Amino acid sequence: MLRKNWWKILSVACLLYAFIAGFLGGVPVKPILNETIRNLYFHVAMWFCMMIYFIVSVVYSIKYLRNNNLKDDIYAIEYAKTGIFFGMLGLITGSVWAKYTWGAFWSNDPKQLGAAIALLIYFAYLVLRNSITDFDKQARISAVYNIFAFAMLFPTIWIIPRIMESLHPGGMGNPAFNTKDIDARMRVIFWFGAIPGWALLGTWITTLRIRLKFLEEKKLSNV
Secondary structure, eight states, X not given: OHHHHHHHHXXXXXXXXXXXXXXXXXXXXXXXXXXXXXXXXXXXXXXXXXXXXXXXXHHHHHXXXXXXXXXXXXHHHHHHHHHHHHHHHHHHHHHHHHHHHXXXXXXXOHHHHHHHHHHHHHHHHHHHHHTOOOHHHHHHHHHHHHHHHHHHHIIIIIIGGGSXXXXXXXXXXXXXXXXXXXXXXXXXXXXXXXXXXXXXXXXXXXXXXXXXXXXXXXXXXXX
């Protein structure tokens, strides 16, 4: 049992570490940010996890286009849903952070707008799937669209917002990751607690959803 579930135990342990050390551990004293800098363990981790799941999703979409295996399509959609979920959490935690540092939940900052556009493109992916009733056609068209949606992440999140003036820290580089923004204490909590903890939790949720989907498919095939 432990051999099968070690990564689930690791997820819980990492999240406990991230929450306890994140809220009680020391942080650098920064003007404007003050104690809100602790949101780094949550807000930034959400975006990292979102990218991980979108990458996994598009890999399975490419596999489906090569092999026509519907299992790959199920993996692709479920990992995409998890990516969307973490993206929404990223927007929410970012809006809360913006309220206490910029004075408003939403200020039409280029990075806020880019993230919102990227998620809307992925929401369209879900709408597209639900609008097609033929399973084979649904899987093939969705796989092609998923590749397009993933490609659009780069201009909307990584390129255009970084060449425009932004209230967001690190507008011309990696936000909140240079030596002027965080110290070694925060890096340890982020890389060894927040990232593996949230990423493994999302994987756990996704695998449960995939198992449920397989059970539903099996039940329908037996009807």
